[in-house]
Every structure is written in structure tokens, then in C-alpha cells.
Amino acid sequence: MRAIEIYRTAELTDLIVTDQLPPTPGPHQVLIKVLAAGINRPDLMQRKGLYPPPPDASRVLGLEVAGTIASLGSEVTEFKIGDAVCALLTGGGYAEYCLASACCCLPIPKSLSFIQAAALPETFFTVWSNIFDLAKLQAGEILLVHGGTSGIGTNAIQLGKAFGSQVIVTAGSDDKCQFCRELGADLAINYRQQDFVEAVMHHTDGKGVNVILDIIGGDYLPRNLKCLTIDGRLQQIAIQNGSKSEINLAALLMKRLTIAGTTLRPRNDNFKAKIAGQLLEKVWPLLESGQLEPIIDSVFPLALAAQAHERMESSQHIGKIILEV
Known part of the structure; x- marks a missing residue:
């Protein structure tokens, strides 16, 4: 063969x-x-x-x-x-x-x-196990997905919407953001032109999101924590921007946040x-x-x-x- x-x-x-x-x-x-x-x-x-x-x-x-x-x-x-x-x-x-x-x-x-x-298989097993099995995303909650036009991202948009959640994504161009909106995303943020933290907090009236699915890592970690609401959950599944970061542990404690790293x-x-x-x-x-x-x-x-x-x-x-x- x-x-x-x-x-x-x-x-x-x-x-x-x-x-x-x-x-x-x-x-x-x-x-x-x-x-x-x-x-x-x-x-x-x-x-x-x-x-x-x-x-x-x-x-x-x-x-x-x-x-x-x-x-x-x-x-x-x-x-x-x-x-x-x-x-x-x-x-x-x-x-x-x-x-x-x-x-x-x-x-x-x-x-x-x-x-x-x-x-x-790879995307559905990954998205389902992280968003629904581990982070336990519920209908009515808000999901933030980085890399909205990746295989993982396009899958997460559809699954999030299918099970009653609001979905926010980041992507690297206006065309990609438009595709994400057409696929069902409630908000698509061009991270090259906007600060995604500001955009997320504006969209959620300062409350933040419940679950984040992140493939980026690196300097996204402290920014992700700023985007999470009380009892928010971050699922880290890849580290395209690097494996090291610095976070404010006080924010982790005050908002009762959960950070989980997984590989399938x-x-x-x-x-x-x-x-x-x-x-x-x-x-x-x-x-x-x-x-x-x-x-x-x-x-x-x-x-x-x-x-x-x-x-x-x-x-x-x-x-x-x-x-x-």
C-alpha cells in the first residue's frame, strides 16, 4: 500500500x-x-x-x-x-x-x-469533549472561540449554536469574519484590527463569556482571563503562540475561574x-x-x-x- x-x-x-x-x-x-x-x-x-x-x-x-x-x-x-x-x-x-x-x-x-x-472525527471529538463534556457549556451561555475559520472553529460555531449558546469568534481577516457570521457566529472579531478583549466586553455589556476554546496560548492567556465572567471556564487545546505566559492569580480567585489543558x-x-x-x-x-x-x-x-x-x-x-x- x-x-x-x-x-x-x-x-x-x-x-x-x-x-x-x-x-x-x-x-x-x-x-x-x-x-x-x-x-x-x-x-x-x-x-x-x-x-x-x-x-x-x-x-x-x-x-x-x-x-x-x-x-x-x-x-x-x-x-x-x-x-x-x-x-x-x-x-x-x-x-x-x-x-x-x-x-x-x-x-x-x-x-x-x-x-x-x-x-x-478529530474536530468533533475535540470540540465536543472540551466544550460540552469538560467545560459543560449550557444553552444560553456565551462561547468564545479563537481561530473561527479553522476546522475546530467552524465546528465549534455550529455546535455552539445548535445547542443554544451565543458564539463569539476571532479571525484574521474581514473575509474570514464575514464567513464566521454567515456560519452563525453572533460576533466575529478581526484580531488584527481590534482588541478582542475590548470587543468581547463591549458585546457582553462588561459581563464576559462563560467558556473559551483556545488554540493560541502564549500571551492570549491573561487576555482570555479578562474575557471570562464569574465561574468562567477556559479550555486550552493548543499553544500556537507559545507555551509560556503570565497571569494575575487574583483574577483567577476573584472570578472563580477554571483553566483546563487537554490533548486528545x-x-x-x-x-x-x-x-x-x-x-x-x-x-x-x-x-x-x-x-x-x-x-x-x-x-x-x-x-x-x-x-x-x-x-x-x-x-x-x-x-x-x-x-x-
Whole structure:
């Protein structure tokens, strides 16, 4: 099978097509014939040597796929060969075949293509687990999402609105802000032109927001705390602006704030299976009805994975970037 691996020397890091034997599923795994795979920023970080994969993960990149089940592990009973699924992975998705834990597979919602389905697992597992499972966003509360046109952002806007919350986002251009508003955001802030703290506090009449989903980190941390209302919750899921910051602990105490940092990839299958069950029950019907839809920016053939990474690094994309296998 064809698969994409990282080729690294002292002078060069690149993505290359290799020829490998398809892997064999363990007792609780399935082998998926991959038809599409999602690109995610952790893939870019791993390529640069900044995000080591878990010890048991495939050396092939790729955290989410859509395709059909080619073979089953001995203990798998919930699927059959030929079923169309999308799956959350710890690695291995940039390939013609990959392994997935059966509990991390979900049926492809009716009416969605394989390309659309490949955009679902990483973002939906991440957004749902952070905003609803951990931060417990409630109907009527206000959610602030940084990076509104990322795969995470476009997903969070739709989910927040679908479950009755007001959604504020930040984005890096007027065009991106307009897209976010058209997708449902109540307020979109061009962070290059406005101070997002001032804009948030003005919009909320000085009260602030209940939950923040942040992929930026760094100097955003103290600014995020200023945006939170009493009992506000900050979910930190990435640190694109760096891992260090300085905060006023008095503000943390006085407003009873909660800061939680999470990463999805190292979590065990029991945690992921719990989230998969919640998605199947509460979110998949909304995808099947058309109330929610994955936003696709662009599609690249598998052999052009490096160009797909370049597209993400440019930060010009809106929504998900997908590899077609």
C-alpha cells in the first residue's frame, strides 16, 4: 500500500510516498480501506519534530480517516466488512489502509461523502469533549472561540449554536469574519484590527463569556482571563503562540475561574469511546438532518500531502483540508 512518511535529514524535512504492507488488526481493531484523510495541525507539528506521537502509534501521519472496513479483529462485533465509517486515530491515516480501534469508529452520516466524513472525527471529538463534556457549556451561555475559520472553529460555531449558546469568534481577516457570521457566529472579531478583549466586553455589556476554546496560548492567556465572567471556564487545546505566559492569580480567585489543558491523541480508548457514544447520540442526527455540515477548504491527492501541509501553514484556509486516497 502507499503511505506517507516523514523523511528527515539534518538539512531537510519532507513528506514522501512509501510502499508498505497493510497492517493487521488486533483483537479490538479494524482495518480501514482509506478513501479520505483529514489534515490537522498536530500533523504539521509532528513533521517538524515538535509533537512526538504516542509510543504505540504508527509512524505514518494522520489522525482521522473515512473509508470502508476491510477486515475485523477477532473481538469486533459492532461492524462488518464493507461498512462505511469515519475514525479517530493515533496515527496512520495518510495511507491506503490504516488501523483503528473499533470503539473510535463511527458510521458515516447519511448524505455525507467520504471526503466530508474525513473532516469529522478529530474536530468533533475535540470540540465536543472540551466544550460540552469538560467545560459543560449550557444553552444560553456565551462561547468564545479563537481561530473561527479553522476546522475546530467552524465546528465549534455550529455546535455552539445548535445547542443554544451565543458564539463569539476571532479571525484574521474581514473575509474570514464575514464567513464566521454567515456560519452563525453572533460576533466575529478581526484580531488584527481590534482588541478582542475590548470587543468581547463591549458585546457582553462588561459581563464576559462563560467558556473559551483556545488554540493560541502564549500571551492570549491573561487576555482570555479578562474575557471570562464569574465561574468562567477556559479550555486550552493548543499553544500556537507559545507555551509560556503570565497571569494575575487574583483574577483567577476573584472570578472563580477554571483553566483546563487537554490533548486528545494520548487519551485512552475508554475516554474516546465515551465521546464517540455522545456524538452518535447527540450530534450525528444533526449531521444527517443537514443542520450541521463539515466545512471543506480544499482537497489534495495523497501524493501531494506536503502541499496540503503548505496550505495549512499559510493560514489562508477556511475549514478542513483533506487528502483523497
